[in-house]
Amino acid sequence: xxxxxILAGGKGERANSKKFPHPKQYQEVKKISPIRYLxxxxxxxxxxxxxxxxxxxxxxxxxKENSQNIKKLRKRVIGGKTRQESSLKGxxxxxxxxxxxxxxxxxxxxxxxxxxxKKIIKDCIKNIKKNQAVCPILKVDDTIKKxxxxxxxxDEDRDKxxxxxxxxxxNLKDLVSLHKNTKKNYTDDISLALESDMKxxxxxxxxxxxxxxxxxxxxxFGDIAxxxxxxxxxxxxxxxxxxxxxxxxxxxVIFKSxxxxxxxxxxxxxxxxxxxxxFGAFKSGDIGLHFPPSNKSFKNKNSLHxxxxxxxxLKENSGSIINLxxxxxxxxxxxxxxxxxxxxxxxxxxxxxxNKISLKASSTEDQGFINSSNGIAAQAIISIxxxxxxx
Numbered sequence: 001x002x003x004x005x006i007l008a009g010g011k012g013e014r015a016n017s018k019k020f021p022h023p024k025q026y027q028e029v030k031k032i033s034p035i036r037y038l039x040x041x042x043x044x045x046x047x048x049x050x051x052x053x054x055x056x057x058x059x060x061x062x063x064k065e066n067s068q069n070i071k072k073l074r075k076r077v078i079g080g081k082t083r084q085e086s087s088l089k090g091x092x093x094x095x096x097x098x099x100x101x102x103x104x105x106x107x108x109x110x111x112x113x114x115x116x117x118k119k120i121i122k123d124c125i126k127n128i129k130k131n132q133a134v135c136p137i138l139k140v141d142d143t144i145k146k147x148x149x150x151x152x153x154x155d156e157d158r159d160k161x162x163x164x165x166x167x168x169x170x171n172l173k174d175l176v177s178l179h180k181n182t183k184k185n186y187t188d189d190i191s192l193a194l195e196s197d198m199k200x201x202x203x204x205x206x207x208x209x210x211x212x213x214x215x216x217x218x219x220x221f222g223d224i225a226x227x228x229x230x231x232x233x234x235x236x237x238x239x240x241x242x243x244x245x246x247x248x249x250x251x252x253v254i255f256k257s258x259x260x261x262x263x264x265x266x267x268x269x270x271x272x273x274x275x276x277x278x279f280g281a282f283k284s285g286d287i288g289l290h291f292p293p294s295n296k297s298f299k300n301k302n303s304l305h306x307x308x309x310x311x312x313x314l315k316e317n318s319g320s321i322i323n324l325x326x327x328x329x330x331x332x333x334x335x336x337x338x339x340x341x342x343x344x345x346x347x348x349x350x351x352x353x354x355n356k357i358s359l360k361a362s363s364t365e366d367q368g369f370i371n372s373s374n375g376i377a378a379q380a381i382i383s384i385x386x387x388x389x390x391x
Contacts, residue, residue: 001104002125003094003172004042006053008035008063008111009079009086017215024212025111026062029222032318032387034114034212036066037225040318040387043070045118047125050098053111054079054090069316084186088179095176104172105129108189112212113166114221120206121167127201128169133193136205138163164190165205174198228388232319234281238272239377248376250328251342251359252304252349257333261376264293268303270326270342273380274350275303277324278310281384282317304349311350314384321352322383328361329377335361 012024020027025035035053042051051070054077055063067073077093079086087108098104105128109116120136127134140163144156168190170178178192186192193200212221245260251270261267275287284290291298291306314321324346328335335342339359347354 001049001098001101002047003050003052003098003104003106004048004167005087005090005094005106005108006035006038006042006051006111007079007083007086007090007108008059009054009056010083010112011056012112012212014213015215015218020215020218022062023056023059024218026059026066027218029218030226031320032225033066034218034221035063035111036318037114037387038109038111038116039067039070039073041114041116041118042121043072045121047122048072048107050074050094052077052090052094054086082185083188084179087189091172091175091179095172099172099176105169106172106175107167107169109167110211113209114212115206115208115210115224116167117206117209120203120209123203124167124169127203128171131201132171132174132198133190133200134169135190135200135202136165136167136209137202138165138205138207162202163205164188165209165211225387229385230388231322232281232384232386234277234279234380234382234384236273236276236278236280236380236382237377238269238276238287239375240267240269241375248333249303250338250376252307252345253338253341255333255338259332265291265298265301265306266303269376269378270328270346270380271303271307271349273326273378274324274346274382275306275310277380277382278314278384281382282313282319284310284313307349317386319384319386321350321356322385323356323358324352324383325358325381326360327379328359329364329379330361330375331363331365332376335359 008025015024026033042048051072052074057078063076077090080089094106107124124134140158140161144158144161146154146156148154168188175189178196182192182195190200212218240261240263242259243262246257247254248257248261249266249268252268272287279286287306290309343354343357343359346357
């Protein structure tokens with residue numbers, strides 16, 4: 001079994017600024033934080049069975065906000081004063097639950113490296129089966145010089161210099177023993193293995209797997225995450241019959257009417273169509289799956305409740321709505337006089353720029369089921385962008 005340990009307890013003071021006030025791993029940049037980006041990636045990798053995160057107790061609320069709906073996530077661990085202390089606390093926590101089981105592997109990674117690829121993680125898992133420890137490395141391309149105490153510059157052979165990255169993989173029992181038997185303080189776990197002459201397998205790292213250190217690095221993170229987008233499209237359709245009544249609800253706005261709408265809820269065809277379009281974009285079923293008509297608790301329910309559920313899914317996936325195109329199909333009521341009011345309420349309800357919403361109305365010319373005496377239908381097509389997790 002493979003356990004993934006994320007070290008996220010650092011303060012990241014070198015990255016702090018007025019623009020980026022939170023610790024770098026939690027700092028939201030263009031609608032996603034480094035740790036959220038990383039957790040979503042790890043949750044998709046079948047070989048990883050559990051994810052454990054070591055955090056600072058000062059960051060509990062930030063961590064909760066950034067770790068929602070990660071199914072493989074175990075209970076958080078509060079870290080120590082140094083990286084090594086935090087690493088050991090996380091290792092002990094995993095070992096306490098799984099240490100008595102055979103063939104337990106652990107992979108340790110810095111939360112400040114969000115762009116680790118699935119390939120490197122899988123290479124790490126593959127190689128730990130045959131080696132005592134695994135570490136990705138990068139050869140240095142730049143010309144390297146060494147600055148002495150008296151500011152003199154000496155040449156260094158860059159062919160003999162490598163950069164160590166995370167994730168670093170170990171057998172769980174071996175890593176527990178390494179920490180127990182050292183008195184030195186290291187900045188990563190592979191150094192413990194090298195100190196003990198353990199057999200370490202070095203695998204190719206990636207320049208993209210850089211460590212966020214400064215505020216400039218956070219800007220780079222935002223640019224990459226924002227540039228790596230996947231476009232999703234969802235459609236929704238809803239229809240309701242007219243019935244006896246004196247009001248209807250469209251886009252969350254209640255209007256006087258010579259009819260009511262026959263529905264389990266308030267019959268808001270616009271909100272229902274929008275809700276289904278978001279569910280569809282994220283392959284999350286439909287409104288009937290989430291809110292079964294047979295459930296009496298949804299009787300006469302305000303449809304904003306349904307819409308909010310779909311918007312929560314949008315937020316959980318760090319999605320951004322690019323365009324929402326709506327079409328009302330009805331002969332009654334006339335939409336032009338109430339169009340602006342509906343648009344404004346949809347914008348406010350979804351916290352969405354009104355310029356991203358289009359609302360059109362089509363008459364059936366009193367033909368077919370959807371006519372001036374029978375009912376109203378609505379169509380929604382939504383375009384959404386989400387960050388692309390590294391393949």
